[in-house]
Amino acid sequence: xxxxxxxxxxxxxxxxxxxxxxxxxxxxxxxxxxxxxxxxxxxxxxxxxxxxxxxxxxxxxxxxxxxxxxxxxxxxxxxxxxxxxxxxxxxxxxxxxxxxxxxxxxxxxxxxxxxxxxxxxxxxxxxxxxxxxxxxxxxxxxxxxxxxxxxxxxxxxxxxxxxxx
Numbered sequence: 001x002x003x004x005x006x007x008x009x010x011x012x013x014x015x016x017x018x019x020x021x022x023x024x025x026x027x028x029x030x031x032x033x034x035x036x037x038x039x040x041x042x043x044x045x046x047x048x049x050x051x052x053x054x055x056x057x058x059x060x061x062x063x064x065x066x067x068x069x070x071x072x073x074x075x076x077x078x079x080x081x082x083x084x085x086x087x088x089x090x091x092x093x094x095x096x097x098x099x100x101x102x103x104x105x106x107x108x109x110x111x112x113x114x115x116x117x118x119x120x121x122x123x124x125x126x127x128x129x130x131x132x133x134x135x136x137x138x139x140x141x142x143x144x145x146x147x148x149x150x151x152x153x154x155x156x157x158x159x160x161x162x163x164x165x
Contacts, residue, residue, distance in 0.1 A: 034151060035151055035153060036124055036125050036151050036153075037125070038104055038105025038125055038126070039105065039126060042097055043098075044095075044098045044105075045094065046094060047092050051067075052085075052086070053067065053085065054066060054068050055068075055084075055085060067088060070087075102128065102155070106127060106128035106155075107127050108128060108155060109129055110130055111132065111135075111143060112132045112135055114143055114146045117129055117143055120147075120152045121152070124150065124151050128153040128155050129143070129147055129152050129154045130156060131143055137160045137162065140159070140160055140161050141161060144161070
C-alpha cells in the first residue's frame with residue numbers, strides 16, 4: 001500500500017463538505033448495508049512470486065538472504081551472465097492498475113479510528129479498511145460495527161477481537 005497516496009486520500013476526503021454532513025453519529029436503529037464487491041478490474045498478474053535472494057546467500061551463513069545489489073567489478077550476477085540468479089528490475093513490476101491490489105480487488109487503507117472508516121464510505125468498492133496494529137480491542141469492535149453499517153470491507157476483522165465462550 002502506498003503510504004503517500006493514503007495520506008492524500010485522507011486529506012481529500014476530510015476536506016469535503018459532503019463528509020462533514022455524513023460524519024454525524026448514526027442512529028442505533030440504522031440497519032447494516034450489504035457488503036459490496038470490488039470494482040471490475042483487469043486480471044491481477046504477478047510476474048514473479050519468488051523472492052530475489054542475495055548473491056551467495058546460499059553458500060555462506062554470514063550473508064543474509066535479503067536482496068542487496070551486487071557492486072563488484074567482476075560480479076557475474078551484476079553482469080547478468082547466463083545461469084546466475086536474476087536481479088530485480090523494472091520488468092518484474094506489476095500492472096499500474098492492479099499494483100497493491102489484494103486478491104479480492106480492493107486496495108488496503110490503514111484505519112485507526114471510526115472517522116477513518118467513514119472516509120471509505122464512498123470508496124468501498126476500491127478500498128478495504130485494514131485496522132492498524134496499535135488499535136485496542138474495544139475500538140476495533142466499534143470500527144468493525146461502523147464498517148458493517150457502511151458496507152466497507154475489513155481485511156482483518158478477527159484480529160485482537162476475542163469473543164467469550
